Amino acid sequence: MLRLWAPLASSVRLEINGGVHELTKAQHGWWSSSHHLHHGDFYTFEVNGTSGLPDPRSPWQPEGVHGRSCYVDHSRFEWNDARWQQRPLSSAIIYELHIGTFTSDGTFDAAIEKLDHLVNLGITHVEVMPIAAFQGEHGWGYDGAALFAPHHPYGGPEALKRFVNACHQRGIAVLLDVVYNHLGPTGNYLPKFGPYFSERHNTPWGSALNFDGPDSDEVRRFFCDNALMWLRDYHIDGLRLDAVHAIIDTSAIPFLEQLASEVDALRAHLGRHFVLIAESDLNDPRVIRSPELGGYGLDAQWSDDIHHSLHSLLTGERDGYYEDFGTLEHVATSLRRPFVYAGRHSSHRRRSHGRPPVGLHGHRFVAYLQNHDQLGNRAHGERLCNLASLERVKIGAALILTSPYIPMLFQGEEWAAKSPFLYFVDFSDEPDLARSVAEGRCKEFSAFGWEPGDIPDPTDDLSFHKSKLNWAALSEDQHSEMLRWHKSLIAIRSQLSELTSGRLDLTASRFSAEEQWLEVMRGPIRILANFSSTGIPFSINDQSHVIALSSNPACRVIANELHLEAESIVILATQQIVDQLSLPGEDESVVKPQGLERRSRKLDRV
C-alpha cells in the first residue's frame, strides 16, 4: 500500500505511467492508495492540483531532485555481511570522506577501490559526508533535498549498497552524515506536502524544521524513518547528525531523544550495533547524557574545542573562532577535558559557553586535527599541511591519535595530501541561485578582509575538481613518510588499551608556555611534545622506552635525559607495554634510551 503525508491537502493523486490514481484520506494527515509500486517505477504526486511533485520519501531521483521519483525494492540486493558487527566506538578510528572528491571518478564504486588503503592504515569506521540527493552533479551534500534518495551521480541506491557491503567485507563500519536541521535551497518540495517548517525558530539557513509545533509528530516521523531506513535498508552502522544545535526544539521529549530511542529499538530488533554521533556547537553534555539524567542519549559528539586548540597553536592563527584559542594551556586542557569552554567566557561568542561533561568518558567525543568543515570553511580550503610545517602536523596527529577521544581523520590527511577542500556547489541549472551562493561566500569572507577576487568561486567546476584527492602523489617521499607516521600511531593505539580507555581521570597534562613543551600522561604512557624551535631536554627514568618519535633525529637519549629536537613529539612507555607491541615492519622507531639526569627541571608524573 502506498502512503503519503499531506495533512493540509484537499486532494492527492499518484501519477505513474501516464495514469493517475486517487489517494484516500486516512488518519493524522496521511493519504493512501491500494496501488503498488514496483522496482524501477517512475512516479510523481499531484497535490491540490499541482502535479509532477517528487515523493518526499523518494528512494531514488535518477532525473535529479526536480525530476520524477523512482521506486526501489530494497529486498533485491544480495548482501554478504550477515555476520557483520562493527567495533565499539571506544576502539574506533574514523575516516571522514566525501564520495565526490575521494576518488577521481567520485562514485561509490570508485571509493570501493580505495578501501584496502584504509584497511592497511587501520581505519575501523568510514564516515561518509551526506549523500542524500541534492541539486546538480557535485556538492558537499549539506544542501540535500530528497533525503531518502542516495545521490544519483554517486551511483544511486544500488551503488551505495555495494559500497557498504564492500566496507563490511573488509571489516570497516560505515557512518553516514545526515542533515536534519535544514534542507537545501532548491529541490525542497516538502512545504508542498505539509508543515515541515516552522516560523517559531530561525536557523542560519532560514526557517527551522518543525520539531515542536503543530503536526510535528509526523515531521519527526519523517526524520526518524529516514534514520531507520539508512540503518535497515542500507546496512549503515551509524549516523553523524549534522549541526544538532540548529535543531531548535522545546518539547518535553526532544526529537533527538526520540531518534536515539527509536534507533535503540531497531538495535534490539535487528541484533546489530548502531551509533549516533552528533555534531554539536553547544558544549552541552545533555546531547550525549542518558535520558535518565536528562540527556538525549546519543552515543558521542564531535568536539571542536580540541580541534581549535590544536589548530590555532600549530598554525598561529587567531582569526574568527580561533581568537578563543591559541595557547598551550588550551591544548593541554583539551587533551584531558573535551570542552575547553565548559562554562567560561568566550570572547568570540561574547558570552559564557558550555558546561563540564562531568562523568562522561573520552570515547563520547570525536577528536580530529582536520575535517571537511575546518578545511572547507576557509576561503581557500587549505589543509593543515599547507599552513604549518609537516613536523608540526605530525605533532598534532600524534596528540589526536594518543588522545582519550575517538580519533577521526579527513580523507588524505594520513598522507598529508595537498589538495584543498574548497566549498563547491553545482547550481549550473539555476544561475540566480548560483550567483547568490557565490556572492554570499564573498560577503562571508569580506568580514575577514578578503576581496571578492581572492575567493575561489564555489559555483566554478574548478573548485570541485581541485578538491579531488590526487592519489598519484602518494608515492612521493614526504607523503609516504606521513603515511608511515599515521600507520605507526594507529598501530600503537589499536594495540594499547591504555590509549583507547577513554578514562579522562587517568589522563593528565602539563606544559610550559615559556619553553613551549607539553606533556600528556595516558596512564603509564607518556607523550612529550616540543612546539618550540629549539631542542628541550627532559628527564626520564631508565624504565622508559621510546615507542614512537616523529622524526629522526627528533630524540636523543643520553643517560636519564631525553633530548627532544625542535618541533617534534615522542611517545614513551614501559618495557611491559613495549613487549605488547607489534609495529608495522617498516617502522623502526622503537629505540631503547640510555640515561642522563636533566639539569634544571624534574618531570615526574603529574
Next chain:
Amino acid sequence: MLRLWAPLASSVRLEINGGVHELTKAQHGWWSSSHHLHHGDFYTFEVNGTSGLPDPRSPWQPEGVHGRSCYVDHSRFEWNDARWQQRPLSSAIIYELHIGTFTSDGTFDAAIEKLDHLVNLGITHVEVMPIAAFQGEHGWGYDGAALFAPHHPYGGPEALKRFVNACHQRGIAVLLDVVYNHLGPTGNYLPKFGPYFSERHNTPWGSALNFDGPDSDEVRRFFCDNALMWLRDYHIDGLRLDAVHAIIDTSAIPFLEQLASEVDALRAHLGRHFVLIAESDLNDPRVIRSPELGGYGLDAQWSDDIHHSLHSLLTGERDGYYEDFGTLEHVATSLRRPFVYAGRHSSHRRRSHGRPPVGLHGHRFVAYLQNHDQLGNRAHGERLCNLASLERVKIGAALILTSPYIPMLFQGEEWAAKSPFLYFVDFSDEPDLARSVAEGRCKEFSAFGWEPGDIPDPTDDLSFHKSKLNWAALSEDQHSEMLRWHKSLIAIRSQLSELTSGRLDLTASRFSAEEQWLEVMRGPIRILANFSSTGIPFSINDQSHVIALSSNPACRVIANELHLEAESIVILATQQIVDQLSLPGEDESVVKPQGLERRSRKLDRV
C-alpha cells in the same frame, strides 16, 4: 559608584539636577561614574546623544515609564519581620491577587486591610500579579517596562515594602509574579542600552529576550539581579516566573538554571527560604527537576492540565484548549498525575505533548480551579461561578483543596465573587497602541465566533473598574456559604498531613463515566464526588466518617450505604483522623454515618 551596562554605546552620560556626568567605559560593556545617587534623586541617562532615557534598572518611576528615574535607598525602610520564615510549599495555600482590583483603591496599602480576611481563610502565601512599572495607571502588569520599579500608582517602593511587612507580620508569605520572557509594548528602553533582545527566536510577543546569544551573560545578569533584588530589598519570599516556555534558550547552562542557582546562593547567604515557581506550558519535568538530573532546579510549576480537566468537566466547555479535556477520566487522571498530557497526542496542539514527571512529588505542582489567565483570557472574564452551578464549583474547590498539589485560589474565589476579571490596559496616552490592542483582542476572539461588538474593550476604563472585587457583597448568603466551604476545606487540609503529603504514589482515583461519579483516595482519606443530576449510593464501611460535605442534604448515610445527592462531594475519613481535626466553630459538617450495603457496586480501595 554608579554603573550602567551599554556595550554598544560610544558615550554615556548621567543627567541629574540639570547637570551632566560623563560615565567611563569599563569591562564587559559596563560604564561607571564616581557620582553617587541619593534617595529621591531624579535622573536619566544620555546614550550616544539620545538624552532623557530612564535607567534600565530604575528603582522607581514616579513620572511613569517614560519619565525620569528616581533613586531609592533601600536601607531606609524599617522592617519588622526579622524572624520571619515562610512555611514550606508542601503545606502552602496560595492566593493570587492583583493589586489594582483586589480592593477598590487598588493600592498596596489598601490590600493590607484585606490581609486579615486571608489569615482567617487560612492562606499561607499571597501571589501578587506583576507590579513592575508599566504604561498607564492600570493593567494586568504583564507589559512591564521598568522591571526594577514597583508600579507608582500602586504606591511605589515604600508601599510595596509596607505590604510585604504587613503580610509577614500576619504570617503570610509573599510571592511575586515576574515576567522574564518579554517586555511591554511601550516604555521599553532596553534596546537603547544593549542587545537585550535576539532575532534568533520568536515569542508570541515578538523578538525573544537574548538569553543565549552574544552579550547574553549581562542580559542574564539583568534578570538575575532583578530576581535577587525583590528577594533581598523587598523581602519577597519567592517568585512566580511567567510563561517560562517563552524563554527560548539553547545554552548548556540555561538561564532558568542559573537563576535557581543564584537564588539558592542568596538563600544560603541570608538564611531565608525562597521559592521559585514556574508557569510552564511545556509539561516538561525538566523545569523542576534537579540540575543533577538535567533539570533547571525550580521548586514548583503550575499545572494547567489540572485546571483544564476540572473546568471543562464542570462547565461542559470544549472550545480552544478545552477540546483536549472534558471527561471524568481527565479529571481522575489529573488528580493523581499532574500532567494529563505526558507524552500522548493532543488534538488542540496537533502533536504529542509532555512527559511523565516520574518521581516528582505533588507539591512540585500548583493546582487551581481559577486563576487570572483562566478568567481573563475569556472574552468576558467570567469566573467559574458564572459558568457552572455553585454546587459544581464547590466540588471543584474540594477536589483542588484535597489534591496532592499546592492549591491556589484567585482573589474572591473563596466567596464566589461575581465580578469578572476582564482584560484591561491603560494606554490612554498612546491612542495608536490602545487601538491596536483593542483590535488585536477582537481578532483573537473572532476565531471563536465572537463579533467585535461582543468583546469588552480592554482600553475602556470600565473594563478595569468592573474587574474590581466588590467586597460589600460578601455578606450575602451564597457568598458567606461559599466562604465557609473554603474555610472548612482549608482547615481540614492544614490539619491533615495525609492531604498535604504530596505522595502521588499514595493517591488513587477511579470513576464511572456513565454514572458520573469520581472517587479519590488520599491514603486513608476518601473523597467521593457526584457530578450527575441524580443521587448515587456508595458502599462505605462502618469506620468511615464524613468530615466535609458540600451541602446539606448532600449526604444521607443508611447502614453501610452513603447516598450522595446530585452535584455534591463528600470527604470521608477514619475515626483516628476525625480525632485529629478541629474545625471552625461555624462548621457542623462532621457527621457520623450509619451503614447499609450498596446494591450493585462494591467500592473498595483502588
